[in-house]
Amino acid sequence: MPESTQTKTRGPYRTGVRRREQLIVIAMDVFGEHGFAGGSLRTIAEQAGVNHATLIQHFGSKEGLLTAVLEEWDRRTVENGLTDVSGLDYFRRLPEVMAAHENNRGLLELFTTIAAEASNPTHPAHAFITQRYTSNLATLAAHLGEAARIGDIASLSPAQIEIEARLLTGMLDGIGLQWLLDPTTDIRATVATYVERAIASWEGQ
Template sequence: MPEPAQLETTKPQKRGPYRTGVRRREQLLAVALDVFAEHGYAGGSLRAIAERAGVSHATLIQHFGSKEGLLIAVLEEWDRRTVADGLADVSGLDYFRRLPEVIAAHRDHRGLLELFTTIAAEASSSSHPARGFIEQRYARNLATLAGHLREAIDDGDIASMTDAQIQIEVRLVTAAMDGIGLQWLLDPSTDVDGSIATYIDRAISAWRRG
């Protein structure tokens, strides 16, 4: 039986292959993200991704199972990186006032925003493999915004709204953020922070007036 000291020295070694596998998976995701962002899902072949990553087609299949599996893994990575963790401690109108920070953060992940914009447009087709993911993400986002708008109403910060009015308002907020993000991709001089901050200020003023 190994001595305790021997056991301690062997434990880190068992984690080595796992860490290597995680790093390789992250590298493949980064390459796939670039390829899908540049060419979309249809144009981003596994062969192109494998060649750019310097691995075999079989390696991609080993890690992700299929092209569809790779796409979903890339989108989940985008979702993980862009979740507004910094907004977890705010609610009501404060949540909306902090939204410029969310879209401003995209400047550090241009490829991710390009990918989402491209795939979201492609996923308008019901047969697209990312259709379910995109639908669910928009549904979660709209539900989150609606919840904070209802909090603002309950707190007396803005006028009362019907559920139908709330749904319209949160869709408009989402459309503004998506639209400004697209304009920035086309024209990097776009004032992302200022545009969203201006829109949110105007929306809050309108909500208060009822």
């Protein structure tokens, strides 16, 4: 009897989890194409084949759905090949990480669109995007600082490290946008060229 009850409990739960994941994927596409303001719950619900009440049941509000979408985007980005490397290897992995967007255009569209909108402090994703950039810059600076400490590159001051991290971030964002506008852009080769030039400059300073 207990086993039967457990099975009945887990079945609907798993179904609910799968449905939630499906809704997040659809919302990613809609927000990526139309932004937060233009991507309505009605559009998401219609594409998912559910009603408005189902979205509210799972996420509470449009803002709650956006938060879930951004958390999923962040999870996928972190798991995309950067969890087991450090120092200069971290930077040399970036071309492959960026090239992975070619197989998932929607995620890059989502980030580019929401990041631009979220520069407005009143945007519901402002805190998330601001924290994401702060965290990313800190990660880049930490790996660059590590490379300097172990002698893989010349010694860099904290100010130099911050500038290099910001330049690298600007390049990655810019190449991503160029590829969205022109899919013939060779993301892997372009990012690899920049990274190798950067490493050469760090070694020679």
